[in-house]
Amino acid sequence: MALSTRPAAELAPFEWDYVPAPEARDTVSIAPRNQLYIGGRFVEPHSKHYFKTVNPATEEVLAEVAEADEVDVDRAVTAAAEAFRSWSRLEPAKRARYIFRISRLLQERARELAVLETLDGGKPIQESRDVDVPLAAAHFFYYAGWADKLEWAFPNRTPRPLGVAGQVIPWNFPLLMLAWKIAPALAAGNTVVLKPAETTPLTALLFAEICEQAGLPPGVVNLVTGAGKTGSLVVAHPDVRKVAFTGSTEVGKLIQRALAGTGKRLTLELGGKAANIVFEDAPIDQAVEGIVNGIYFNQGHVCCAGSRLLVQESIQEPLLEKLKLRLGTLRVGDPLDKNTDVGAINSRQQLEKIQGLVASGIAEGAEIYQPPCRLPERGYWFPPTLFTGVSQSHRIAREEIFGPVLSVLTFRTPDEAVEKANNTPYGLSAGVWTDKGSRILWMAERMRAGVVWANTYNRFDPTSPFGGYKESGFGREGGVHGLLPYVELN
Ligand code: NDP
Numbered sequence: 001m002a003l004s005t006r007p008a009a010e011l012a013p014f015e016w017d018y019v020p021a022p023e024a025r026d027t028v029s030i031a032p033r034n035q036l037y038i039g040g041r042f043v044e045p046h047s048k049h050y051f052k053t054v055n056p057a058t059e060e061v062l063a064e065v066a067e068a069d070e071v072d073v074d075r076a077v078t079a080a081a082e083a084f085r086s087w088s089r090l091e092p093a094k095r096a097r098y099i100f101r102i103s104r105l106l107q108e109r110a111r112e113l114a115v116l117e118t119l120d121g122g123k124p125i126q127e128s129r130d131v132d133v134p135l136a137a138a139h140f141f142y143y144a145g146w147a148d149k150l151e152w153a154f155p156n157r158t159p160r161p162l163g164v165a166g167q168v169i170p171w172n173f174p175l176l177m178l179a180w181k182i183a184p185a186l187a188a189g190n191t192v193v194l195k196p197a198e199t200t201p202l203t204a205l206l207f208a209e210i211c212e213q214a215g216l217p218p219g220v221v222n223l224v225t226g227a228g229k230t231g232s233l234v235v236a237h238p239d240v241r242k243v244a245f246t247g248s249t250e251v252g253k254l255i256q257r258a259l260a261g262t263g264k265r266l267t268l269e270l271g272g273k274a275a276n277i278v279f280e281d282a283p284i285d286q287a288v289e290g291i292v293n294g295i296y297f298n299q300g301h302v303c304c305a306g307s308r309l310l311v312q313e314s315i316q317e318p319l320l321e322k323l324k325l326r327l328g329t330l331r332v333g334d335p336l337d338k339n340t341d342v343g344a345i346n347s348r349q350q351l352e353k354i355q356g357l358v359a360s361g362i363a364e365g366a367e368i369y370q371p372p373c374r375l376p377e378r379g380y381w382f383p384p385t386l387f388t389g390v391s392q393s394h395r396i397a398r399e400e401i402f403g404p405v406l407s408v409l410t411f412r413t414p415d416e417a418v419e420k421a422n423n424t425p426y427g428l429s430a431g432v433w434t435d436k437g438s439r440i441l442w443m444a445e446r447m448r449a450g451v452v453w454a455n456t457y458n459r460f461d462p463t464s465p466f467g468g469y470k471e472s473g474f475g476r477e478g479g480v481h482g483l484l485p486y487v488e489l490n
Contacts, residue, residue, distance in 0.1 A: 039079035040218025083219025092148035103140035122344030161189030171197035267475025272428030275421035276306030282433035304429035354403035427469030
């Protein structure tokens with residue numbers, strides 16, 4: 001940290017500024033043109049088409065990436081089906097060894113993965129370095145442990161793998177979502193064809209290299225890059241036995257319709273509009289940190305983001321005062337800078353969606369607050385934003401914004417808090433802040449949400465199941481529960 005170089009007259013008393021602290025970019029080398037990973041080899045796409053992936057913080061083109069068509073997807077599924085014959089019969093302890101090796105390699109190459117994730121997706125390096133990559137490694141580590149203990153996971157049953165899993169993941173946590181999908185599938189003896197999101201394919205391609213480095217048998221993991229069309233081909237392929245999807249509720253519904261009657265297994269992890277509920281007896285400074293973490297972490301591109309703050313009326317004023325002050329300290333800018341708290345919006349399309357919903361909030365009469373902050377000229381940016389005077393009918397209180405935008409509502413009684421929190425078509429997560437353990441339990445029982453955090457928010461652990469109710473989807477990922485969708489039980 002250094003004293004600001006701005007003239008003293010411009011500085012408020014005790015104002016400090018940070019010197020730039022960029023993470024070195026030369027730890028990664030990005031191939032200008034990237035191929036599909038099928039049957040243990042990097043292969044040119046049958047389509048001959050490539051699309052560009054850009055750094056959302058600078059709009060710089062990072063690389064060209066192959067676009068898989070129907071023939072490519074078929075090749076990938078065929079390779080996975082062939083590999084399934086031997087992978088599913090492999091001695092479970094040996095399967096565990098491969099998965100454990102992947103986990104160790106993710107740790108060894110953590111810096112490279114973190115920088116690449118930040119370059120391709122725009123999230124702050126402190127998040128990719130301290131959250132995404134370590135959690136991805138932890139997932140492989142955890143599921144490696146289950147590979148030879150499946151009979152203990154499902155006592156008195158005989159678990160058997162299903163076959164080829166078709167997996168489609170979004171752009172908000174590219175490597176971590178890959179880990180959530182691939183680790184349990186492999187541990188249970190399945191093989192996979194995975195499609196990363198169009199805007200963030202690069203860490204998945206580096207993961208393919210890691211599979212090679214781990215000596216994973218060819219065809220056990222296959223990666224088909226492309227846009228939504230490629231995803232729909234993976235999902236629809238007749239030899240895919242199980243589909244796992246994370247993304248928007250809209251596409252989740254399309255997939256559910258497409259799969260109806262096919263007998264394929266399906267898990268959907270979709271959108272959310274979580275309530276973060278603060279009672280008057282909550283530790284207020286801790287709650288402010290939890291609110292900030294709940295909605296501004298990863299620019300709010302988080303399905304379980306605490307995007308609706310429900311605050312007890314009696315403490316609304318002091319809480320909002322502290323929250324606004326805290327917003328002013330968030331550093332928005334270069335995602336590769338180690339001091340950055342809020343990075344770039346993932347894509348122009350997502351930025352436009354956020355701008356549209358924020359405009360609707362203003363038009364519908366809510367009051368907007370944004371701390372003074374200078375945004376970079378190039379790239380896709382949106383400042384941390386807070387709306388007060390929000391009513392339940394406003395679009396900003398109902399729709400998933402998927403950006404750094406918080407809608408503040410109030411309540412007087414616990415019953416009213418429950419009523420308002422559950423007044424959403426979604427049901428992924430919720431947060432409760434209170435000093436009383438009994439109230440936490442009382443609230444948790446009544447929340448229609450897959451995860452309820454108490455006096456904390458956005459905490460993840462591979463041993464803990466995660467998933468939704470209602471339009472947030474079904475099925476669980478993580479923990480023993482995360483193995484269930486990948487096995488048949490006799
Ligand atoms: P999508 O649901 O479109 O994308 C998720 C994944 O599905 C991507 O890999 C996408 O490919 C792929 N896909 C798109 N269409 C199909 C299809 N018909 N069949 C199979 N796969 C498909 O989300 P978006 O990226 O368009 O984001 C839109 C909104 O969705 C966001 O603003 C946000 O509100 C929400 N969202 C929620 C997420 C969550 O975790 N709950 C994650 C991401 C988005 P491609 O990337 O190439 O389009």
